[in-house]
Amino acid sequence: MIKKILSILVALILTGYMVFSILFMSEVDNDRICQGVGIHIKDSLDISIVNSDMICDLLESGNLQPQGKLLDAIDTKSMEDLLLTHPLIAAAECYKTSGGEVKIIVRSKVPMVRVMNNRGEDYYVDSRGELLTHRMLSVHLLVATGYIERSFASKELLDVVNAINKSDFWKAQIVQINVNRDRHIELVPRVGNHLLILGSADDLENKLDRLFNFYVKGLDKIGWNKYRSVSVAYANQIVCKKR
DSSP states (O other), X not given: OHHHHHHHHHHHHHHHHHHHHHHHHHSOOTTSBOOEEEEXXXXXXXXXXXXXXXXXXXXXXXXXXXXXXXXXGOOHHHHHHHHTTXXXXXXXXXXXOTTSEEEEEEEEOOEEEEEEETTSOEEEEETTSOEEOOTTOOOOOEEEEESOOHHHIIIIIHHHHHHHHTOHHHHHHEEEEEEOTTOOEEEEESSSSOEEEEESSTTHHHHHHHHHXXXXXXXXXXXXXXXXXXXXXXXXXXXXXXX
């Protein structure tokens, strides 16, 4: 009986020691100097618009660069708030580690399309439908031209871009989107001297599927330059205009 009690006591003491050790080791010593800054940027595999230098410069401008400061004097919440003021940053997380470092995790916005409309406006639309006008942003993207209002760009235009990007074929084939005076959406292909007319942004998947089938069963046989335009604007119809 005594042996059993002693075994239980020893187990409790060991458990308590392990818990204490874990808590002690994980506690941040705020009296230490920041030993380093680790920056991790989460962005698109295809597009990188935020870099470490940009983050360091922004923190330096707000006197919030943590390197060499006491951990107790480092305000990670203020660092996050400042980083979120940057037009290309979607999310930011900053925290101190038990090793005396400050970790910065940033998620960048993802530009999807560049708009150059009839009013002379030039901006980008990101994956959430937000408009980006940052002058330092320079990435190769699908271009949209014509009569494009900002509200149209953040919804209907983005729907078209997402539908195109879902297909490897259309992603490679479409080089430009145009919106005419009637707000009909037109696609400019990389191969073939013709215009693809979608009409509205409704039923996009079906429209692109019909165009793809026409490409495979029609244009491949009769030639890619026979028609001036190919329209799937109306349900269950493909209307072609000859040159």
